[in-house]
Amino acid sequence: MRRRWMSAVAVTVAGLLSLSACGGGGDEKGTGSGQTATKQVEVFSWWTGPGEADGLKAMREIFQKQNPDLTFFDAAVAGGSGDKARALLSSKLQANQPPDTFQGHAGAELQGYIKAGKLEPLNSLYDELKLKDVFPQQLVDQITYEGNVYSVPVNIHRSNVLWFNPKVLKDAGIAAAPKTIEEFITDLAAVKKTGKIPLSIGSEWTVVHLMESVLLGSLGTDAYNALWAKGADWSGANVTKALNDFKTILSYAGPPQDDWQPAAKQVADGAAAFNIMGDWAYGYFHNAPDGGLGKTSKEDFDWAASPGTDGTFMWLSDSFTLPKGAPNKDGALAWLKVAASKEGQDAFNPKKGSIPARKDADKSLYTDYLEWDLAQWANDKLAGSIQHGVVANDAWKTAITEAVGLFLQSKDPAKLQQALVEAAKTNNQ
Amino acid sequence: MSRVRRWLPGLLLVTPSIIAIAVFVYGMLGWNFKLAMTDQHDEISAGKFVGLTNFVSLWDQERWGISVRHAIVFTVVFVGGALALGWLLAFLMEKGIRGEGGFRAIYLFPMAISFVATGVVWRWLMNSGQDTQAVGLNRLLDGLGLGFLQNEWYRDQDWGMAAMAIPAIWQMSGYVMALFLAGFRGVPDELREAARVDGCKEWQVYRYIVFPFLRPVTLSALIILGHISLKVFDLIVSVSGKQIITDVPAVFMWVAVFDAHDPAKGATIASYIVLTVAVFVVPYLIWNARRENRS
Numbered sequence: 001m002r003r004r005w006m007s008a009v010a011v012t013v014a015g016l017l018s019l020s021a022c023g024g025g026g027d028e029k030g031t032g033s034g035q036t037a038t039k040q041v042e043v044f045s046w047w048t049g050p051g052e053a054d055g056l057k058a059m060r061e062i063f064q065k066q067n068p069d070l071t072f073f074d075a076a077v078a079g080g081s082g083d084k085a086r087a088l089l090s091s092k093l094q095a096n097q098p099p100d101t102f103q104g105h106a107g108a109e110l111q112g113y114i115k116a117g118k119l120e121p122l123n124s125l126y127d128e129l130k131l132k133d134v135f136p137q138q139l140v141d142q143i144t145y146e147g148n149v150y151s152v153p154v155n156i157h158r159s160n161v162l163w164f165n166p167k168v169l170k171d172a173g174i175a176a177a178p179k180t181i182e183e184f185i186t187d188l189a190a191v192k193k194t195g196k197i198p199l200s201i202g203s204e205w206t207v208v209h210l211m212e213s214v215l216l217g218s219l220g221t222d223a224y225n226a227l228w229a230k231g232a233d234w235s236g237a238n239v240t241k242a243l244n245d246f247k248t249i250l251s252y253a254g255p256p257q258d259d260w261q262p263a264a265k266q267v268a269d270g271a272a273a274f275n276i277m278g279d280w281a282y283g284y285f286h287n288a289p290d291g292g293l294g295k296t297s298k299e300d301f302d303w304a305a306s307p308g309t310d311g312t313f314m315w316l317s318d319s320f321t322l323p324k325g326a327p328n329k330d331g332a333l334a335w336l337k338v339a340a341s342k343e344g345q346d347a348f349n350p351k352k353g354s355i356p357a358r359k360d361a362d363k364s365l366y367t368d369y370l371e372w373d374l375a376q377w378a379n380d381k382l383a384g385s386i387q388h389g390v391v392a393n394d395a396w397k398t399a400i401t402e403a404v405g406l407f408l409q410s411k412d413p414a415k416l417q418q419a420l421v422e423a424a425k426t427n428n429q
Numbered sequence: 430m431s432r433v434r435r436w437l438p439g440l441l442l443v444t445p446s447i448i449a450i451a452v453f454v455y456g457m458l459g460w461n462f463k464l465a466m467t468d469q470h471d472e473i474s475a476g477k478f479v480g481l482t483n484f485v486s487l488w489d490q491e492r493w494g495i496s497v498r499h500a501i502v503f504t505v506v507f508v509g510g511a512l513a514l515g516w517l518l519a520f521l522m523e524k525g526i527r528g529e530g531g532f533r534a535i536y537l538f539p540m541a542i543s544f545v546a547t548g549v550v551w552r553w554l555m556n557s558g559q560d561t562q563a564v565g566l567n568r569l570l571d572g573l574g575l576g577f578l579q580n581e582w583y584r585d586q587d588w589g590m591a592a593m594a595i596p597a598i599w600q601m602s603g604y605v606m607a608l609f610l611a612g613f614r615g616v617p618d619e620l621r622e623a624a625r626v627d628g629c630k631e632w633q634v635y636r637y638i639v640f641p642f643l644r645p646v647t648l649s650a651l652i653i654l655g656h657i658s659l660k661v662f663d664l665i666v667s668v669s670g671k672q673i674i675t676d677v678p679a680v681f682m683w684v685a686v687f688d689a690h691d692p693a694k695g696a697t698i699a700s701y702i703v704l705t706v707a708v709f710v711v712p713y714l715i716w717n718a719r720r721e722n723r724s
Contacts, residue, residue: 086687090690112472115471203670204671255558255584256557258556394688394689395690398684405673405674406491406495408674409495
């Protein structure tokens, strides 16, 4: 009898313990590491893949050298483009247990956090480090929200890149990459006659990615940038034309692949002629076969600005922030200083396959595609990406993605435009 | 004292789970319904009570109609397919087969795999590439000279969700088989003998003796498969991600909460899912309770 009693008590206690463990799971940093908590800097990111994790490590080494009294705590969560990391982050922020600094796409994607009062403005850091002089003026303008800057961009990726297979183009009698949307459509038709896939696409988000390049190419940079101003009108005839172009271009698309890699691979393998994808595709094409396809640039694949967008750089950027109530604010600022520095950015970017946001980067570190990319960044006008969180906040972006997904079923550009007008009205006030 | 000793240990044993269920299941359900009736359409604002507005306005959204239609197609094909296949397997087994234990293990085994693993494998099998681009099932069909059967599988706009049900059928029909097999075995041999003595032909034995015995099993299987099917999320996400072409309510809910940051909308969709499942499960529970009372 007594033994039954004891086991019942034991089970009950164990149950209660596990319950309280659930409740207290979030703050292991506060209780677990005790004294070191003040010295430790928790850096939250989703850089765990090949290349990007190496880049983070390089930046971390610089940080450790400059701040021997601080410990870098790597709180990286796996998963490309940060879907999972951001879900975890928003629950941490809501519980008011922020990491010391976290990664976020620069631009409108941070608006939710800013409006919720979760981020500290970094204006004084920008002044202290004179960052407004080393970042392009347009970049600073485009990440400024109501007069304040909230993040430090570490790298820049380019979204509007047209990747193509030179051999397939030659077989179709195309001399050079198309410069305008009209040329692009003519070229797509020419490729179609050869029996190859004119344009490869992946899952739904790659089509949104395609749409942003077509919008930019068809509308022109100023009209495109104007779409994101408050109260902008999406019902204009120029948007109608752009969406009709989008429909025409999409009618030349091959069967949708599972993600961007298989779609890009069709170009590298010579099954498809064109693919519009961000410049992370370069690493995939170029890297040795364990992480890429091991192809030779300019021979197996080549690139150009996506049609109609030459002279404009559609950018997206990873950046670091300072959450309100960061346990170790000085440590976080020390990290942001490394992330903003020439040394830090030149250590990170060659490994990640992107270019620094700073204009004064060491050009010798960037070769082949990145060399071209860096030259464009220095001279081009800038426009922000939709799919990658620069111009539209999360709710708006989701509405746009949904509209494009429905368009893939209905193939009706008028309905797409109507949905985009609605999306702008609800989310851009 | 001795009476207390009789019930107290038992109560103590179940108390943690009662508390946990009260808080984490019913408490959360209640909170969800409360959230669904507010206008908290971002994560910051407090949200006011708006009654059933969200529940009504959801039907104005094209995507919701599509995801409901998808869920219905998926449920019909999956539940129907798994029941039919599971029944057939059990029927064949019941006829007496050599190495039955081995077959039973083989058919039951897919159940041990998570839907995520199944989804990853079937994503490749159901790749929509055809002819020279074909991999997976299309490649197999092409290789067998059945190239005309190649299709887009889950990317087909009208019947994609029926294709999506194939992996689910593959995974769950073994389980249904086990249920039915237990049902078949539960029919007393005396009854069959008696029927045969009375001059029943073999099919009549099944029609009038065995199948009526299977009704409760069929109902249980229907409920179990039905609620899995209405809540399906992991399989869809691992096969195609969050694309409209295979959108179902659970995926839509995820997008509403984590991508659009619209808690009220997500809670509304979640409420609809719970209510639909309840429509299946509650009558079954009542029916079950009545039956147990009777016996």
